Amino acid sequence: MAIQVSGITKRFNDFTALDSVDLEVKSGELLALLGPSGSGKTTLLRIMAGLESADGGGLLLNGEEALGLKPRDRQVGFVFQHYALFRHMTVFENVAFGLKVRPRGQRPGSAEIKRRVTELLDLVQLSPFASRYPAQLSGGQRQRVALARALAIEPKVLLLDEPFGALDAKVRKELRRWLRKLHDDIHITSVFVTHDQEEALELADRVVVMNQGRIEQIGTPAEVYDHPASAFVYEFLGQVNRFDCMVEGGIARVGDGTLAIPTQGGVQGPAVAYVRPHDLGVTPASAGPARISGIHVVGPDARIDIDLAGLALEAEMDRERLATLGIAAGDRCAVHIDRARVFAR
């Protein structure tokens, strides 16, 4: 394994940022730390890099105890959300920085530095921009420079703090795909922090969902999405409809029986049921219990707001399905649910 975190704890005054966190990052994998702001994900990443100290616990990098090491001795590449490029240096100088500051004995010659930097700029597709200053680049280009700069020191581990957070949606998506491809090519053990569930699910080999300084679940994107371990994970990964319900004999009843949902698992008594919008079926019914309060078409999909006896629900379907159903805002309809996850309250 490349990184082993055991029992790491970190407090800022009264606030517990990390509460005894254990985590193993396998060699060569791309791991996402996913969570809302304040969940401790960035703190954990900064502790791995040595930019923040831990109050307790242990950290092994490639089997070596690393908590006592300075950042410069950890052989870790760090990419910042806001790039943190050296603005008085050209792109070339930025990438070369990590090589130029090496102690005299380990420093490559200037021809070797030039070769390596050129190679890295090719890798991040920025060769024509070598003599530009960071201020002359777009956000996506700057982040690629930051990545090349971090890779220049040949780190054992690459840590990325919200690497796409400061970019606009389209560039973010492109850069995300590009990073995935890059990782498939060079296979460097990488950990990235994000609050965007879509980003984590698309990019990562494994996703670590964090909340309030603890790890809620670790698993592949499919595992955490399809089998969320807790109510928090379910709510955090994508849109949900949430019902307070009573479970009796495998049937969850919402309110005074307006809705009965079949459930799995052995939960009994008061519980919370979750249904994804695309698992919520809608059929037109003139005497149905629900009313359609609004339809929003977003690109190829349609979002349908439903009012079920005072309960606001959201359904999602593609536009063709919407056209087939022939429903409009104000119509009455029936609602049926095939799948729901229930967590005890």
Add this chain to the structure above:
Amino acid sequence: MVAAADSDGPLAGKGRAVTVRAPVAFFRKPSVLPGFGLTLGFTLSYLSLIVLVPLAALIVKSSGLGWNGFWAAVTTPRVLAAFEVSFGLSFAAALTNAVFGFLVAWVLVRYDFPGKRLVDALVDLPFALPTAVAGIALSALYAPNGWLGKPLNELFGLKVAFTPLGIAIALTFIGLPFVVRTVQPILQDLPAEEEEAAASLGASRFQTFSSVILPAILPALVTGFALSFARGIGEYGSVIFIAGNMPGLTEILPLLIVIKLEQYDYAGAAAVGTAMLGVSFIMLLILNLLQQWMRSRHAR
């Protein structure tokens, strides 16, 4: 400007306004910021009234001597020595301020300690204090029988008051706030992430300082240096008490000018003033160009 605006009316909507505006557009880039003509006009008249006219009067006054007379007046050994004292010591004081003023700014920005606000306020005192008061206080302190002058003399044989060293100390005193106040805001805005990035890339503390922090604040540091330097050249009040004012040794240019005035040698005083102005202008111009060059490398 006004003419262009007037002819704007009838031509509007005919697509020919551009031709009419061409001479104005030569100076002016299209902008939504209003008042270019008004503010430029005001700035130029104001600068003329406050700065250029008095300086021109100075040059006119000294021109009464003729070129040869002027040259003779400013190349006497006493004037040349005063030039050396004024510019040399101002330069040394500004350099000292650049180093220690930067240190003060660094401490004020980077660390929290009890009494920080007080120290911050102390930095401005040399601005507020009448310079003569500062001069008297410094000469009392560094005089051979003063609190600091006595031990310095007894322990190291170092004479401060009434020597060039004393002048340098007075100039350092009055120039300090310039460096601190120009560097402080830049240091405050310096993102900590750049330093963290340097550290994670393997740079030592010293390398981080010399190749990341220093280049970023260098333009501000040069500004502070230039201001401190310029202030030192013109300084009079605080220096004359501690200098001893021995011609050729500790006599500064402003004092020499006053002495010439007292001897009713107005043209001679104006000549020295003009020469001083010329040298200062050239030096500040060089510093400004240097700064511009450094800023352009940031390409912000």
